[in-house]
Amino acid sequence: MAVADGLLVLLRAGAHHGYQLKAEFEERTAGTWPLNTGQVYTTLDRLVRDGFVEAVDEPDETDARRRPYRLTELGRERAAKWLAQVDGGLEPPRDDLTMRVLLAYDEDGPDEARRVIDAQRQGLLERLRSLRLAQRTVHEEERDDPRRRMAADSLAVRTEAELRWLDLCDERIQRTGKT
Amino acid sequence: MAVADGLLVLLRAGAHHGYQLKAEFEERTAGTWPLNTGQVYTTLDRLVRDGFVEAVDEPDETDARRRPYRLTELGRERAAKWLAQVDGGLEPPRDDLTMRVLLAYDEDGPDEARRVIDAQRQGLLERLRSLRLAQRTVHEEERDDPRRRMAADSLAVRTEAELRWLDLCDERIQRTGKT
DNA sequence: CGACACATGTAACACGTTACATGATTTG
């Protein structure tokens, strides 16, 4: 649903056609979130079906191929609501890292969990190094693009959080301590 | 795919039937990751189809309803590989929070982005409070279950990371500073 | 026996991804 809401946000600025939405979406995300063209059109279809978006009556004059869409009142409300919304409340995390550690825990004593945690830590540290290296090797214009920097920050901050979590898991396991 | 890999990990300990897999999966994740029964069976079908799992020849004697499955050699390899694997390399983050901030940026000057960031920050702080409150109100046995604590930690650490990221975004926007 | 937990499924839908098909317009 994330993509659908994103398109609604873009449509707040005025009518767009599908290809244009794809291009603008990618520009706004600094090329870090490529969209599939097909997905744009099927998503638009669903948005039309559900009343968030409608086709513009008089098609584009300069290019007959273009089929612009605009927000309905409902769509405008949804876009505003989505921007302000905070998702993922108290529901437990459902990601591979958490699942790996939880499932490895107590498989055969704490050893298996330790092995998994160590392997993940190595991999994440390696990822952090790569991220920092990549950040240093980009061209200046790109490095100064705030959107690109924010996207990069997001990755780095999340990776650091995962490392911190692994440390916490280690503590918990030691405290339970059989070994 | 996460669930499929999780089932493979559980099957390393020996043959299980579908219902049993669901129950054990939920127990191992301390009830934080409920599985839909239907999903278990369709996932098992796909795993059989792809050669990671096979039906046990002689069905369970004590209960004719049960249809136990076991790992194939291929499945055992996949489980081991998955446990050691680190996912999400250098691909940019694709989550709602990142998308909201990036799309809100430069919508109409930095103001819209600021509003979105502030709203998200408020919501995330509220979530952190709820998490800590919830942690304090659980019963003792649950609070001492390491799996439950790890799951709770995971949520908290991630939320803190998101808050840190929002602060970084604020900095970047100020530095670009139009106001 | 009747209720409830155990156990296996099917059907329909939402969303995302990949690949492909098909034209129109612009530009060298």
Place this chain on the structure above:
DNA sequence: CAAATCATGTAACGTGTTACATGTGTCG
């Protein structure tokens, strides 16, 4: 004109979610 870009779509598949259907075993 030919090639590249613009523009709109369809088809197939993987994964997850919800809801429903159906039957067997156990226990009060």
